[in-house]
Amino acid sequence: xxxxxxxxxxxxxxxxxxxxxxxxxxxxxxxxxxxxxxxxxxxxxxxxxxxxxxxxxxxxxxxxxxxxxxxxxxxxxxxxxxxxxxxxxxxxxxxxxxxxxxxxxxxxxxxxxxxxxxxxxxxxxxxxxxxxxxxxxxxxxxxxxxxxxxxxxxxxxxxxxxxxxxxxxxxxxxxxxxxxxxxxxxxxxxxxxxxxxxxxxxxxxxxxxxxxxxxxxxxxxxxxxxxxxxxxxxxxxxxxxxxxxxxxxxxxxxxxxxxxxxxxxxxxxxxxxxxxxxxxxxxxxxxxxxxxxxxxxxxxxxxxxxxxxxxxxxxxxxxxxxxxxxxxxxxxxxxxxxxxxxxxxxxxxxxxxxxxxxxxxxxxxxxx
Amino acid sequence: xxxxxxxxxxxxxxxxxxxxxxxxxxxxxxxxxxxxxxxxxxxxxxxxxxxxxxxxxxxxxxxxxxxxxxxxxxxxxxxxxxxxxxxxxxxxxxxxxxxxxxxxxxxxxxxxxxxxxxxxxxxxxxxxxxxxxxxxxxxxxxxxxxxxxxxxxxxxxxxxxxxxxxxxxxxxxxxxxxxxxxxxxxxxxxxxxxxxxxxxxxxxxxxxxxxxxxxxxxxxxxxxxxxxxxxxxxxxxxxxxxxxxxxxxxxxxxxxxxxxxxxxxxxxxxxxxxxxxxxxxxxxxxxxxxxxxxxxxxxxxxxxxxxxxxxxxxxxxxxxxxxxxxxxxxxxxxxxxxxxxxxxxxxxxxxxxxxxxxxxxxxxxxxxxxxx
Numbered sequence: 001x002x003x004x005x006x007x008x009x010x011x012x013x014x015x016x017x018x019x020x021x022x023x024x025x026x027x028x029x030x031x032x033x034x035x036x037x038x039x040x041x042x043x044x045x046x047x048x049x050x051x052x053x054x055x056x057x058x059x060x061x062x063x064x065x066x067x068x069x070x071x072x073x074x075x076x077x078x079x080x081x082x083x084x085x086x087x088x089x090x091x092x093x094x095x096x097x098x099x100x101x102x103x104x105x106x107x108x109x110x111x112x113x114x115x116x117x118x119x120x121x122x123x124x125x126x127x128x129x130x131x132x133x134x135x136x137x138x139x140x141x142x143x144x145x146x147x148x149x150x151x152x153x154x155x156x157x158x159x160x161x162x163x164x165x166x167x168x169x170x171x172x173x174x175x176x177x178x179x180x181x182x183x184x185x186x187x188x189x190x191x192x193x194x195x196x197x198x199x200x201x202x203x204x205x206x207x208x209x210x211x212x213x214x215x216x217x218x219x220x221x222x223x224x225x226x227x228x229x230x231x232x233x234x235x236x237x238x239x240x241x242x243x244x245x246x247x248x249x250x251x252x253x254x255x256x257x258x259x260x261x262x263x264x265x266x267x268x269x270x271x272x273x274x275x276x277x278x279x280x281x282x283x284x285x286x287x288x289x290x291x292x293x294x295x296x297x298x299x300x301x302x303x304x305x306x307x308x309x310x311x312x313x314x315x316x317x318x319x320x321x322x323x324x325x326x327x328x329x330x331x332x333x334x335x336x337x338x339x340x341x342x343x344x345x346x347x348x349x350x351x352x353x354x355x356x357x358x359x360x361x362x363x364x365x366x367x368x
Numbered sequence: 369x370x371x372x373x374x375x376x377x378x379x380x381x382x383x384x385x386x387x388x389x390x391x392x393x394x395x396x397x398x399x400x401x402x403x404x405x406x407x408x409x410x411x412x413x414x415x416x417x418x419x420x421x422x423x424x425x426x427x428x429x430x431x432x433x434x435x436x437x438x439x440x441x442x443x444x445x446x447x448x449x450x451x452x453x454x455x456x457x458x459x460x461x462x463x464x465x466x467x468x469x470x471x472x473x474x475x476x477x478x479x480x481x482x483x484x485x486x487x488x489x490x491x492x493x494x495x496x497x498x499x500x501x502x503x504x505x506x507x508x509x510x511x512x513x514x515x516x517x518x519x520x521x522x523x524x525x526x527x528x529x530x531x532x533x534x535x536x537x538x539x540x541x542x543x544x545x546x547x548x549x550x551x552x553x554x555x556x557x558x559x560x561x562x563x564x565x566x567x568x569x570x571x572x573x574x575x576x577x578x579x580x581x582x583x584x585x586x587x588x589x590x591x592x593x594x595x596x597x598x599x600x601x602x603x604x605x606x607x608x609x610x611x612x613x614x615x616x617x618x619x620x621x622x623x624x625x626x627x628x629x630x631x632x633x634x635x636x637x638x639x640x641x642x643x644x645x646x647x648x649x650x651x652x653x654x655x656x657x658x659x660x661x662x663x664x665x666x667x668x669x670x671x672x673x674x675x676x677x678x679x680x681x682x683x684x685x686x687x688x689x690x691x692x693x694x695x696x697x698x699x700x701x702x703x704x705x706x707x708x709x710x711x712x713x714x715x716x717x718x719x720x721x722x723x724x725x726x727x728x729x730x731x732x733x734x735x736x737x738x739x740x
Contacts, residue, residue, distance in 0.1 A: 020652065024659045032666060039685035040676050042494040047679055089537060090709045092699060095679075108530065115531045122536035123706040125544050126494070127677060132534045133501050143530045155481045156511045158504050162490035163457070170676075173492045182666075189662065193655050281567050282388040284658040289392060289559050292665065293400055293552070297407045302675050304495065307409045316407075326460070333491055336458055 003212060007220040011194075015224045025190065029182045029232045030239065036178045037244040041170025044130050048076040050088055050097045055104035056080070063116075063142055067098065072134045089121050096120045096131045108146075164333050175246045176328035177301025179236055180321040183259070184266050184295055185288070186232065190225045191270030192287040196277050214363050222267045229263045240332075249335030258331070258345060262324040265352040269320070272359045299325045323348045371586055375594030383598060393564070397556040397606050401549070401613050408548040415499045417441040418453040418462040423472040427514070431468070431484075434510050440502045450487075457489045464488050464499050476514075538706050549618050550701035551674035553610040557633070558640050558694050559665065561603045565644025566661040568595055569736070570651045582738045592733050596641050603637040604630075623708030632700050632714060635721045639693045642728030649735045668694040693724050 016022065049067065053060050068075040076094050077084075088094045099117040101107075108114035118135050120128035165172045195218075198204040207217055233256070240246045248255060270287065277283040296302055298316040305316050316322050323344045330336050338345070384390060417435065421428050436443045444462050447453040456462035467485040475482040486503055490496035539546055572578040581591060611629075614620040622629060644661065651657035671678070671685065672694040678686060689695050696717040703709035711718075 018653070018655075021656055021659065024656065024663070028659065028663045032663070035667065035685070035688070036670055039671060039681045039688070041680055042676050043680050044677065045680045047677075087713070090703065090707050091713045092703055092707075092709075113529055113531065115533060118532060118534040120534065120536050121707075122539035122542055123702050124547055124677075125536075125539060125542035128536050128539075128542065130494070130498065132536075133498070136532050136534070137501075139530055139532055156476065156507055157481065157483045158486055158507050159483045160486045160488065160500050160504070162488050162496055162500070165490035165493060165496070170493060172490075185662065185666075189659065193658075197655075277388070279386075279388070280654050281386075281571065282392070284567070284654065285389070285392045285396075285563060288658065288662055288665070289396055289563055292559070292662075292669070293404055293555065296669070296675070297404055303408050304492070306414065308407045312403065312407050315403075329491060330458075334458055340459055 004216050004220060007212065007216065008223045011220055011224045015228070025186070025228060026232065026235075029186055030235055032182050033175075033178055033236050033239050034243065036182075037171060037175050037240065037246075040174045040178070042173075043170050044127065044134070045071050046074045047072060047096060047127075047131060048094045049073045050076050050085065050094045051078045052080065052082045052085065052097065052099045053078055054080055054082075054102040055100050057103075057105035059105040059108055059114075059142075060100045063098075063100070063139060066138055066142060067135070070134070070138060072131075085119065094121070095124075095127060096135065098135060171244055171246050172333050173301060173329075175240050175244055176332055177299055177325055179240070179328055180262075180299050180301070180325040181295055182236070183229070183233065183263060184321040184324070185292065187225070187229050187263055187266035188270040188273070188287045188291065189284070190228070191222060191267045192273045192277075192283045193280055194221045194225075195271065195274035196280055196283045199278065200280055208365055214365055215360060218271055218359060218363065222264075222271060225267055226260075226263060229267070230260065233259050233263065246332060248332050250331035250337065254338060255328070255331045258324070258327050258341075258348075261345065261348055261352070262320060262327075265320045265348055265355065268352055268355040268359060272355050272362075275359055275363050295319065295321050298322055301325055317347075318351070320348060320351055323351075371590050372594055372597075375586065375590065376597055379594060379598040383602070389564075393560055393602055393606065394609075397560060398609060398613065400556060401553060401610055402617065404552055405545050405548045405618065408552070409544050414442045415440055415464055415495070415502070416444045416462045417464050417466060418444045418447055418456050420447050420450050420453050420465060420467040422470040423468050425473040427473040427476070428468045431507070431510050432466075435466070435503065435506050438502070438506050440499075440506075454487075457487070460489075462489075463495065464503065466503065545618055546620055546706060547702070548674075549614045549620055550705045551672075551698045553607070553614065554694065554697045554701050555669055555672070555674070556610065557603055557607050557637070558668065558697070560606050561599055561637055561640045562644045562665060563658070563661055564602075565595065565599050565641045566647045566651075566657045567654055568599075569645060569648035570654055570657045573652065574654055588736050588738065589733050592645060592729065592736060595645060596638070596729070599641050599644075600634075600637050603641070604633070607633055620705065622705040624704035624710060628709075628711055628714065629701070629704050631711075632697070632704075632718060632721065635718065635725055636693060636697050639721055639724035639728055642725060642732055643693070646728055646732040646735065649732055668692050671695065672698050674698050693721060696721055 051064055051067070053064060064075070064078060067073050082099060085097055088097070097119045099119065101115060104114050116139055118132050120132050122128040195204070198207065237248070237255070241248060273283055273286050277286060298305070298319040299321040300316070305313055305322070308316065327341050327344050327348075330341050419432055421432065432443070435441050441464070444456060447456070450465065450467055453462065453465045453467075457465065465487040467487070469483065469485070472482055472484070484507065486500065488496045488500050536542060569578070572581070643664075647657055647660050651660065667688065671681070671689050671692055673689065678689045678695065681689065700714050700717050703714060
């Protein structure tokens with residue numbers, strides 16, 4: 001035990017002496033949570049729109065002013081020249097356009113039928129669908145008010161309630177996701193260098209000839225980073241609650257315990273990478289280039305996992321941040337207790353155990 | 369000129385001798401390009417629906433079968449009570465609850481009006497918004513169907529109706545992959561270039577070999593150029609492989625001129641590599657360089673406009689996005705490949721990237737000191 005404490009102390013000196021790295025390790029997660037927590041959102045607003053108004057009459061003007069008043073759209077230009085459409089799309093100035101034909105009001109009032117065309121830039125398919133939906137709603141709303149005089153019989157009125165997130169804000173979805181993403185990458189990155197650095201600088205040999213057990217070498221490496229990560233976790237949680245205004249609806253202690261489990265899992269993954277690689281460069285490239293995009297995609301906060309092809313759904317199961325994202329979402333937003341998330345906790349624990357055993361098995365006590 | 373030739377030979381030897389790094393450069397992007405676009409799928413369909421039907425009438429049955437037939441919803445099952453259905457939402461088995469109250473059919477006929485209740489799990493705003501919109505639309509259609517059925521020809525076509533037609537340009541089948549592949553390719557090229565150059569000079573510092581270069585008469589700008597050119601070539605190779613993969617696997621052929629695309633990527637790579645080298649000159653250890661690059665890379669990627677639209681970001685975040693070279697790259701990739709934009713269309717982006725390239729590289733050269 002005394003040996004172990006001495007060793008942990010050595011590791012602490014390593015970490016604490018490099019002030020610059022320490023500053024980055026503490027500053028980076030905080031900055032990222034702040035930036036992404038505010039900036040990331042799939043909400044559609046202020047989309048630039050171009051209106052080709054060939055009618056220039058009462059109805060068309062009313063529809064245009066309603067589009068302009070909507071928070072979803074920002075009127076870029078009103079024109080009567082539809083040749084401007086294609087260049088505007090090609091230059092990426094607008095994402096959607098509305099074409100109102102000539103004699104719009106006349107047709108609407110006297111023939112009881114008029115047409116409007118919506119053109120969306122579908123290179124982003126989802127944005128296109130959403131924008132078309134919003135525009136249709138605005139136009140239908142106008143039509144509905146026009147028809148107020150006629151009251152419709154047999155009306156079914158859908159009464160929609162958005163639970164957990166009534167204003168459809170981005171934060172409740174993205175804050176847990178960003179937490180999982182940032183914690184995972186930072187924790188893996190920290191320990192990924194630890195062992196391979198000693199290999200590269202040659203100090204590994206000294207450790208190996210000491211009477212120290214390999215398990216303890218690995219454990220002692222992880223302890224300082226575990227403490228660092230816990231401090232990071234606390235600051236991230238404080239920021240989410242007080243700055244990003246995403247409340248913790250469930251038990252704070254449960255959230256802390258689950259996060260600790262997740263952090264340990266990620267640190268173990270980092271150690272495993274560190275044991276398997278031979279140079280710092282390789283270790284860092286594996287843990288960043290290899291893991292950044294997969295973590296973003298497979299955590300499930302950007303793209304729903306149930307939409308993926310089945311083989312990829314299976315792959316996503318080995319990504320620890322996926323499980324952590326589910327856990328954080330459940331505790332913070334839904335406010336449920338342990339009984340709902342015991343399965344995810346168990347899986348996370350299992351991943352950690354496997355990684356730990358693998359690291360132990362592949363830790364070589366002889367130099368090549 | 370001769371100096372550069374020797375420097376290049378040295379760099380290439382170092383790159384090709386390190387097998388792990390070479391695999392990382394060549395295999396990793398290819399693997400990710402093959403797998404990730406399949407995962408990045410935001411088609412909103414298969415929304416899990418749980419139905420609480422208190423009415424059990426022929427009308428509620430018709431409504432439910434109309435909803436399930438739409439293809440957007442997957443019926444998870446019927447629940448006797450709202451609370452039972454709510455538990456499904458808590459455990460993520462259902463996204464949406466439709467509750468049809470008792471007397472649905474009777475009230476509709478007698479009182480001309482009846483509510484149905486929809487509860488949406490709105491943690492994921494997009495999915496909730498679209499799901500709710502789809503369901504409302506289907507109920508609306510169902511509504512006009514029965515109205516037509518019940519009051520045939522009673523002058524309902526006297527009210528003015530605006531017919532809305534919509535068309536989707538550039539991607540008529542709303543294929544999500546066509547949208548993601550160019551963006552992911554842009555990210556991968558940026559990562560390869562950025563991470564490798566960020567590690568490069570600082571590695572020489574850490575290992576100590578930089579001293580040997582510092583005592584030679586090699587000029588600063590030649591040294592930086594010698595570091596830049598090999599990765600610039602590698603970046604182009606990765607980009608070309610990526611284009612071939614997106615053509616072979618995803619059937620994506622750039623609509624626009626491929627030379628426009630290459631012209632842009634040449635400048636873009638200069639900017640990214642310059643940024644990597646700049647970080648490398650500022651760091652003392654590889655760990656530092658890596659952490660700093662990681663920080664910026666996350667911002668570049670997540671705020672590049674691929675995953676979430678830049679338009680919907682708050683003002684200060686849009687300013688950050690304006691200093692993000694990757695956002696211009698993703699923009700241009702999409703414009704040239706999907707919309708067939710030409711030189712003139714991408715000119716604004718081209719100027720900005722050129723400015724990035726000049727500023728970052730000059731800064732890196734100035735900041736590199738030959739004195740340790």
